[in-house]
Amino acid sequence: MRDAYIIGAGQTPFGSMPEESYRSLFDHAVSEAVDSVDHGIDTDAIDEAVVGSLGVGGRQLGLSGPAATEHAGLHGIPSVRVENACAASGYAVRQAVQAVKSGMADVALAGGVEVMTDMSSDVTKYWLGVSGETEWERLTGTTFSGVYAQMASAYLREYEASEEHLSMVAVKNHRNGAKNPKAHLGFECSLEDAASAPVVADPLNLYHCCPTSDGAAVALVASADVVEQYTDDPIRVAGVGAASDRVGLFQRDSYTAVSASEAAATTAYDRAGVVPDDLDFAEVHDCFTIAELLAYEDLGFCDRGEAPQLLEQGTTEADGAMPVNLSGGLKSKGHPIGATGAGQIVEAFKQLTGRAADRQLAAPKYGLTHNVGGSGGSAVVHILEREAAR
Amino acid sequence: MTASGLAAIGAYAPRLRIDAAEFEAAWGRFDAAGIDAKAVPDADEDAVTMGVEAARRALTAADASGTDVAHLAFATTTPPMAEEDLAARLCSILNVPDDAKTQTMTGSTHTGAQALDATMDGGPFGDGIGLVIVSDCPRGDPDSEVEHAAGAGSVALVVDDDGPGAVVDRASHTEAYPGTRFRTGGDDRTTGLGVTQYDREAFITTLGSAAERLAVPIDDLDAAAVQSPDGKLPYRATGALGVDAETIAAADTVSTLGDTGAASAFLGAATAFADDAERVLIAAYGSGASATLFVATGPVPVETALDGAVSLSYAEYLRRRGEITRDEPEGGGAYVSVPSWQRTIPQRHRLVAGRCVACGALNFPPTGACNDCHERTGDFEAVELPGTGTVAAVTTIEQGGAPPEFVAQQSSSGEFDSAIVALDGPSGEQTVSVPAQVLDTTDEVTIDTPVVLTTRRIYTQEGVIRYGFKAQVASQRR
Numbered sequence: 001m002r003d004a005y006i007i008g009a010g011q012t013p014f015g016s017m018p019e020e021s022y023r024s025l026f027d028h029a030v031s032e033a034v035d036s037v038d039h040g041i042d043t044d045a046i047d048e049a050v051v052g053s054l055g056v057g058g059r060q061l062g063l064s065g066p067a068a069t070e071h072a073g074l075h076g077i078p079s080v081r082v083e084n085a086c087a088a089s090g091y092a093v094r095q096a097v098q099a100v101k102s103g104m105a106d107v108a109l110a111g112g113v114e115v116m117t118d119m120s121s122d123v124t125k126y127w128l129g130v131s132g133e134t135e136w137e138r139l140t141g142t143t144f145s146g147v148y149a150q151m152a153s154a155y156l157r158e159y160e161a162s163e164e165h166l167s168m169v170a171v172k173n174h175r176n177g178a179k180n181p182k183a184h185l186g187f188e189c190s191l192e193d194a195a196s197a198p199v200v201a202d203p204l205n206l207y208h209c210c211p212t213s214d215g216a217a218v219a220l221v222a223s224a225d226v227v228e229q230y231t232d233d234p235i236r237v238a239g240v241g242a243a244s245d246r247v248g249l250f251q252r253d254s255y256t257a258v259s260a261s262e263a264a265a266t267t268a269y270d271r272a273g274v275v276p277d278d279l280d281f282a283e284v285h286d287c288f289t290i291a292e293l294l295a296y297e298d299l300g301f302c303d304r305g306e307a308p309q310l311l312e313q314g315t316t317e318a319d320g321a322m323p324v325n326l327s328g329g330l331k332s333k334g335h336p337i338g339a340t341g342a343g344q345i346v347e348a349f350k351q352l353t354g355r356a357a358d359r360q361l362a363a364p365k366y367g368l369t370h371n372v373g374g375s376g377g378s379a380v381v382h383i384l385e386r387e388a389a390r
Numbered sequence: 391m392t393a394s395g396l397a398a399i400g401a402y403a404p405r406l407r408i409d410a411a412e413f414e415a416a417w418g419r420f421d422a423a424g425i426d427a428k429a430v431p432d433a434d435e436d437a438v439t440m441g442v443e444a445a446r447r448a449l450t451a452a453d454a455s456g457t458d459v460a461h462l463a464f465a466t467t468t469p470p471m472a473e474e475d476l477a478a479r480l481c482s483i484l485n486v487p488d489d490a491k492t493q494t495m496t497g498s499t500h501t502g503a504q505a506l507d508a509t510m511d512g513g514p515f516g517d518g519i520g521l522v523i524v525s526d527c528p529r530g531d532p533d534s535e536v537e538h539a540a541g542a543g544s545v546a547l548v549v550d551d552d553g554p555g556a557v558v559d560r561a562s563h564t565e566a567y568p569g570t571r572f573r574t575g576g577d578d579r580t581t582g583l584g585v586t587q588y589d590r591e592a593f594i595t596t597l598g599s600a601a602e603r604l605a606v607p608i609d610d611l612d613a614a615a616v617q618s619p620d621g622k623l624p625y626r627a628t629g630a631l632g633v634d635a636e637t638i639a640a641a642d643t644v645s646t647l648g649d650t651g652a653a654s655a656f657l658g659a660a661t662a663f664a665d666d667a668e669r670v671l672i673a674a675y676g677s678g679a680s681a682t683l684f685v686a687t688g689p690v691p692v693e694t695a696l697d698g699a700v701s702l703s704y705a706e707y708l709r710r711r712g713e714i715t716r717d718e719p720e721g722g723g724a725y726v727s728v729p730s731w732q733r734t735i736p737q738r739h740r741l742v743a744g745r746c747v748a749c750g751a752l753n754f755p756p757t758g759a760c761n762d763c764h765e766r767t768g769d770f771e772a773v774e775l776p777g778t779g780t781v782a783a784v785t786t787i788e789q790g791g792a793p794p795e796f797v798a799q800q801s802s803s804g805e806f807d808s809a810i811v812a813l814d815g816p817s818g819e820q821t822v823s824v825p826a827q828v829l830d831t832t833d834e835v836t837i838d839t840p841v842v843l844t845t846r847r848i849y850t851q852e853g854v855i856r857y858g859f860k861a862q863v864a865s866q867r868r
Contacts (some may be wrong), residue, residue: 122719122794129793133825134724135734136755139848139858140808140825141787141796149785150810157837202786250810250825251761255783 003224004100006235006384007107008037009349011217011342014334015184016117020214022059023071026051026113029216029339030072033109036349037220038231046220047105049079050096052089052112053338056127057119068113085131086287088112089217090242090341090371090380096221097237106226111218112343114336124212131374133248142201145209145288147249147375149201152290154255156203159305161293163203167194168311169289170207170331176318177328179358184213184334208289213334217342219349235352238366238385239272241265247377258291258376261298265370268381269300272366276300279322279383280364281351283344285372286329295370296324299381318359326351326359341371345382352386393513393520396555397548398691400448401660402440403429403647404542405868407698408707413538416704422539424621428648429542430702430710431527432830433802434846437466438476438857440544441525442483442845447693448546449484452519456485460518461549463493465505466526467573467580467651470847470855479857480523483739483845485774499526499571499617500676502545502652503562507682509549510557520549526651528580532713536571536580539620541648543696545656555663555690561603564680567592571619571677582677590626593617596681597673598630606685611637612667615658617675618644624673631673631683641670647696652676657696664692695868699832715801719794728854738858741777741813741843743822744770752815752822775822777843778864779813782823784835795849807835811861813843826861833863840864 010032012025020028034041051065060067065081084091089112096110116124129143137147155161171191177183189207197206227234243263246252253259269275276299284299286292293307301322302310310316316324327333327347330340348367350356369382409427413420422428431440441464449455462484464477477492491512495501502524509520525544530536570589571582582589597616601608608614614633616624621644625635641658643650650657655674662670663686672684708714736742737755744756747769751762756770786807792800800806807828812821826843828835841861848858 120719121790122797125792126724126794129724135726135730137825138724138793139726139856140827141792141799141806142785142808142825143791143793145791146785146787146808150783150808153785153837154783199786199788201788201791204785246761248825249783250823255810 001101004097004237005222005227006219006349007222007230008033008220009346010036011346012215013182014213014215014336017214018118022113022115023068025216026068027072029218033218033220041230045107046074046109047107048077048099049074049109050092051081052092053081053114054085054088056114056116084378085373086337087341087371087373087378087380088338093219093345094240094242094380097240100221100223106223108221112339113216114338115214116212117214137248145201145204148288148290149204151255152203158256161308165308165311166208166289167191169292170194172317173325173329173331176326177332180328180333183328183332184211185332204288210287210330210335213336215336215339217339217346219342219345233388235349236385236387239268239383241267242380244378245376247374249375258294258298260376260379264379264381265299268383272383274366279366279368281323281326281361282368283347284324284370286331344369348384352384391514392510393515393549393551394510394557395550395553396690397550398448398452399660400444400451400546401657401694401696402443402544403696404431404435405699406430406432406702408702412704420538421535422620424645425539425648426645431542433799436470437468437525438470439846441523444544444546445484445523448548451691451693452548454519458519459486459490459521460515461491461509461512461520462486463505463509463522465495465501465524465652467496467499468527469496482735485740498676498678499651500674500680502656503674503682514551522547524653524656526653528649528651530579539649541650543647543650543653543657545653545660555688557684557686559604559606559685561600562682563596563599565596567679592679593675594627594630596679597627597675600681600683601631608671611669611671613640613662614638614671615641615655616673618654619649621645660692663688663690664694697868709802718798731856741775743773743775745773752820754822754824773816775813779811779841781837781839782810782812784809811841829860829862831863831866842867
């Protein structure tokens with residue numbers, strides 16, 4: 001199959017934007033993605049679109065793909081919404097890559113959008129739990145904070161890890177996010193702040209949880225046959241991996257690993273022909289800070305139980321050997337559910353094309369994005385590669 | 391033809407308690423004479439769940455199981471659903487055969503006696519048993535005498551042909567005395583007109599007239615368990631019943647549990663037999679008015695869980711009563727349709743797991759591809775789990791962390807623990823994991839904490855109460 005490339009990517013700020021609708025947010029993200037294409041692109045060249053969204057709040061739950069793309073002037077093209085909870089737009093990118101690689105499209109748009117801050121807190125809580133296992137898990141009174149807290153309880157019991165490590169992830173990601181003008185919570189926080197926040201679901205406190213955000217993100221995927229029309233600095237989708245698991249945590253093989261992430265990463269590394277050491281940075285799914293610790297291990301950055309040491313050693317800091325969540329991650333950049341996966345591609349594209357401003361790495365070649373649905377019922381991993389030598 | 395053997399009694403009262411002093415501090419007075427403390431149902435308890443607790447203990451004491459039950463009668467003045475045969479849910483939870491005769495009885499505090507009467511008349515049971523479940527948690531307006539007295543408790547009596555205990559005589563009396571204690575249609579609060587002399591007359595006349603009809607003498611009693619809407623009224627009937635105050639006091643439960651409504655006299659009998667009483671008078675009375683007396687002889691095996699464990703302040707009490715709490719917010723909760731809930735009743739009520747016919751792994755719930763080998767055999771061998779296990783992962787859901795359908799529970803009872811429990815398989819060699827809330831406990835719940843499952847209200851949706859399992863820290867089971 002022919003290769004697929006990211007030729008442009010853009011996003012709205014993530015945050016609370018009562019003046020915006022899901023359509024206007026999506027439209028803004030399309031504009032930024034289109035504007036980011038080196039040689040420019042006429043939107044008529046876009047053959048199809050895949051839009052990730054959970055549909056928080058209901059809104060346009062049916063046909064939200066066409067509703068968003070038609071509003072953005074992408075008239076007439078095939079458009080579909082994909083739903084895989086928080087991994088919705090990670091999967092949208094994967095679908096677009098598939099369309100391009102298969103030859104059905106030369107240019108495909110993958111995006112995501114979510115509006116989460118215009119509802120009462122009760123209604124928001126209703127939607128936050130809809131991707132948990134509904135008939136059993138949720139009926140023990142949990143939303144995702146509770147389920148990830150259960151994973152944290154098991155992790156802290158099994159390994160040499162403490163609540164301080166959960167707070168350290170927050171401090172690191174806020175430090176990164178403070179350099180991202182698009183971040184929802186773009187402020188730094190101290191370890192003391194992070195450790196002393198009110199408890200949400202023991203051992204997770206407020207600072208161990210990402211915010212709920214509004215936002216949209218879009219990536220443009222082009223085939224090897226047309227990529228030169230759009231850029232001289234192509235970013236190749238070197239590998240994609242995706243996997244599923246039981247939706248309810250109680251039915252999984254492990255509470256201290258996200259098997260779907262591990263399987264998705266294995267596939268992505270294999271397809272890309274790289275190993276974790278080859279990566280220059282990663283954007284991982286830190287919906288709760290425990291999730292970032294699990295991701296280090298699931299993605300092979302370290303062995304099981306060693307994530308706290310990786311953190312203590314500063315390996316995943318912006319100036320470490322494997323910077324993780326330079327964008328601020330879900331924790332600081334924000335988490336508009338359906339836009340998160342595409343938003344990770346935006347950060348990777350910016351880093352690889354040298355557009356990440358204050359948080360720019362020196363000449364990265366490989367970047368990984370890791371997007372998880374629910375508490376691990378689905379996961380998708382992309383490895384992007386800058387082909388040109390810098 | 392009747393069955394008059396009493397094989398066992400089980401009794402239960404919620405672990406939450408409030409002292410009379412808390413009422414005095416709040417109101418400057420306490421209107422329920424002779425009550426020192428009373429039992430308070432938790433937010434997920436009601437007459438059905440308390441009835442299950444008593445029934446399981448009675449069956450254990452009788453060395454019987456739900457499958458032995460040929461006749462089940464459920465009596466309460468506080469049915470959680472005003473219309474619906476709640477005996478059907480009790481049968482399901484207790485694994486009573488579907489050809490058992492059932493009765494759901496309500497209407498007055500005399501209904502427990504009516505249920506025992508009817509069950510005895512449903513015998514003989516041969517190898518089977520009759521099960522009478524009397525469970526009640528009355529309530530009134532916050533400043534009323536009824537509410538000050540209102541407690542909670544349940545009793546279950548296993549009736550069979552042989553005993554070891556027996557009901558050796560019984561007699562009833564019914565006479566119209568309207569307005570002594572009543573609840574109008576659609577109301578959940580019991581009230582009364584408070585015409586003291588009239589109320590007493592109804593009580594004494596019906597009980598005394600029933601006593602005159604007894605064939606056996608009642609002069610050799612170890613205890614007289616007399617209906618106790620408060621701690622004073624039963625002693626007004628000493629003359630009419632021909633028993634002394636000491637004999638009535640020997641079966642006292644009202645002073646520590648409060649007014650337990652339909653369960654009142656039977657709880658008294660349970661404690662008396664637990665104290666090795668040989669001969670006990672059970673004197674049940676209900677407004678309207680009617681009364682039934684049973685003369686019961688022991689020994690009767692008894693298993694009880696009547697001790698309190700947590701004392702509430704008056705403000706906490708108001709929260710548990712739902713007086714100052716919020717309901718489920720707009721926007722709804724996770725929708726589980728009633729038919730889809732009904733399909734999972736074997737799991738929710740009886741912990742029916744499935745053994746994969748391909749690999750032998752236990753699955754819960756037993757549907758779809760095997761959770762272990764992922765084979766889609768479409769078939770699981772049904773396996774009833776014993777309900778014991780250990781915590782494998784746990785969190786405490788604080789204010790703000792619960793989904794909307796649990797907001798009302800959290801508003802009443804506060805933070806709660808939610809866990810994944812590794813449940814023991816039938817022979818202990820395998821486990822299978824289930825998610826479960828952990829009942830409020832004074833101990834910290836951590837990974838490896840042993841638990842036992844019990845039945846509680848999970849939530850209410852579309853007006854239909856959903857019962858299922860919750861975990862209880864094993865060391866806290868009374």
